[in-house]
Amino acid sequence: MQKMNNKNQIFIDKLRSSGLRPTKQRVEISTFLFKRKKTFHFTVEELKNSMNLKRSKKISTATFYNTVHALKSAGYLKEFSLENNTSYYDTNISSHHHFFDNGKVIDIKSDKITFKKLPEAPKGKKIKNVEVVIRLENNN
Amino acid sequence: MQKMNNKNQIFIDKLRSSGLRPTKQRVEISTFLFKRKKTFHFTVEELKNSMNLKRSKKISTATFYNTVHALKSAGYLKEFSLENNTSYYDTNISSHHHFFDNGKVIDIKSDKITFKKLPEAPKGKKIKNVEVVIRLENNN
């Protein structure tokens, strides 16, 4: 394979540090996910459809799942669930909260929510993170 | 079908007000779910397995799903998701929060968490509820 010009090096590095060889398909996925101004939320199916739309030779479903799982395990993606039995992924890996508005997911920056009171972790356990979901509905 | 003695009337009432006739199967499900000292969390598969274990004539999968969905739509159950693409249901329908501890779900009473600061809803929207998930991990 052709050596990539080094402007995509940071996307390649995410793959390598996720334990993945930077193949053509994976570099495209990593670049698609992380070369953007704003973070976003996606399902694997959405990712596959939007990337494959513009390609003649499609990337396979298994490659999308494998790559997303490895990036998630390495901490470059966060996973969450709505109430529809589908995994969603978030390219914003900082600790933050969400509005859920009929299937639409909107970030809430961490400093927009603060706590007056929080419970202790049960003994033998400690708190990994605290995440808030604010469900929305339409006015009237 | 034999008329139920009226000590199960409140479980029958939940069915009726969910738009369901109180059939033998549904009354057993409703009674199993709501005749207890403590609320609990379950998946439909778990509910089916634990109820059918002690029965000679099994209740069908479709009846479990139908009944749970109707009870949920009527507000007698709340639904939530972990990160495993399965729907969980909660017989505690009051507003409350959860610890998630490796697939185990523990209630946190509403008054154990209070907020110093919360964001406004986006315009045209209002807040339906605010729910906190505290993810746990083992000490050390």
Added chain:
DNA sequence: ACTTAGTTTAGAACTATTATAAAGTAGATA
């Protein structure tokens, strides 16, 4: 008791995801 709209059920269908295994490739080595 009769009637019928609603219900139960087995099984098929569907959707998201994971597993399989054959063919292809990255990257190390000669």
Added chain:
DNA sequence: TATCTACTTTATAATAGTTCTAAACTAAGT
């Protein structure tokens, strides 16, 4: 650069949770 091999991609099958279908059954009104 040619060779080698462990890793990767892919088509496809398998699985799991859930929903749909339609025939047999039943609650409950008359």
